[in-house]
Amino acid sequence: MRDVARSIVVGAGMVGLATAWHLQEQGVEVTVVDRTGVAAGSSWGNAGWLTPGKAIPLADPSLWTYGPRALIDPDAALHVPFRVDAALWSFLARFAAHGTHRAWDRTMAALTPIDRMALECFDELGAGGVDAWTREGPFVIGFAEEAHSPGFLREVEGVIRHGQDVPFERLDDPRELAPQLSDAVKVAYRLDGQRFLEPAPYVEALAASVVARGGELRTGVAVTAVSGGTQPSVTLADGERLEADSVVLATGAWLPQLARALGVRTRVQAGRGYSFTVATEQPAVHPVYLPFQRIACTPYQGRFRIAGTMEFRRPDEPPQARRIQAIINQARRLFTGVDLEHREDEWVGSRPVTPDGLPLVGATRAPGVYVAGGHGMWGIVLGPATGKLLAQRIVTGETHPAIAPFDPLR
Structure with a gap:
């Protein structure tokens, strides 16, 4: 076990900042370095x-059956x-x-053990001074039709079979909760036990909490090299070298x-997602999901993020x-009272996807250097739990069972 008094975290997204925050909980001084800024990657514009x-x-x-369509259908x-x-083709073969x-x-x-910890870790951040909200669904x-729903139902049943509590029930009229849905939506369900947040403001509040607790935040600084050993270090683009007792790549x-x-x-492949916000005739209060079209929508600062x-x-x-x-094109007939022609906040973000669908969390071959990433679409929800368990691993040398399957050297 190493004596860890100082740590450098490379990456100021949800995963990196949550790791920094939990290292502080363990009494470690932290410096967070990011080449652009807080929430500059996939933490900014996701749902x-x-x-x-x-x-x-x-x-x-x-x-x-769906994959071949991705090559020929521009709206897939x-x-x-x-x-x-x-x-890319090598990754796709492994992914398939x-x-x-x-x-x-x-x-x-x-994934189930860390999934079951996820929401309580947000409560822990809130209790520890992170000044941002999360809300229940x-x-x-x-x-649009009954034939489109079996895939979603199988997923929910599979999650429940693996030990999660996922309350859901069929809705008679989804427009009572989501007036943005048009009459073209014929079948709907209500999913409970989940939450949502505004990602950029939340991650910014997390960064502010890290700084308020004594952490250093350096943005606009690219890291070009990382070294392990008795004194792990990072080298910045301008040649400056920073040393610490541990380094985390997030x-x-x-x-x-x-x-x-x-x-x-x-391999970590960028699975890029897009989003934008629109005005709605009636206020958007609850998140909406169109599984067949893979479209996720959330109330965001008085607008509707799609x-x-x-x-x-x-x-x-x-x-x-x-x-x-x-x-x-996919969403137009399924929404009503949504101004799709006047979009704001158009965004693309690169989500880190692994072939086996598991994150990469733990020690590398370089002594004192760790990684936290590869969460695919789930970096926001699993970021705080990942940060907590990785911080414990760095300080105590013990790997929690929930992140044992995520060994980055697998």
Whole structure:
């Protein structure tokens, strides 16, 4: 076990900042470094869902029928650019190999312990001074027809089978809770036991709490190299070298740039999501999910955030306007009183996806250097629990069973 008095966390998203906050709880001095700023990556424009009941494997058997559509349908929720990219196609082959019932159950069993901890970890942050809210649902789940719902129902039943409490019931009229849904939505359910937040304000409040508790936050500073050993260190783009007793890499879809040299061989692919906000005729109060279209919506600062798509491109590629249009095309007939023509906050963010659907949390081969990432779409909801358990691992040397399956050297 190392004597850890100081730590450097690279990455100021939800996962990195939660790790920094929990290291402070363990008495560790922290410096957080980010090449851009707080919540600058996938923590900014996502749907803000705190839904452990939906933190499930991304690959499932439907991938085998839906996947080919991603290559030919410009409006498909899953988009794969048709290009010569050996690394991308290698990732997709491994990802698709996990699209079986057996693999889904195996991954779900590994995710369930941390899923069950997720919401209480938000309560812990709130009790510890993070000045931002989380709110209960319900979440309204809508389908244009009955034939579109069995996949969602199987997912919920699978989550319950693995030990989570996920209350849901059929709704007679979803418009009582979500007047934004049009009459084209014929089948709907109410999902309870979940929460949501406004992601950027929440992560900013978490950063403010880290600073208020004595942490240092350095933004606009890129890390170019990481070294382990008796005195782990990071080297900044300007040549400055920072030393500490431990280093945590929480750089999302950019994790391989630094972690691969440290023995982390599991590929992390950017699964890019898009979102925007719109005005609504009636106030949006509850989150809405359209599973068949893979569209997630949340009340956001007096507007309605609409998020969707999974686009497998490199994380720094420019936004593709066609992906925003695809979301609009899919959503148009299912919403009413929603101004899709006057959009604000258009955004693309790179979510870190692993082939087996499991995060990468734990020690690398470099002594004193750790990683926390690869959460796919679930970095917001699982970030606080990840940070808590990784901080304990760094300080005590003991790995909590909930993160044991996430060994980054697997």
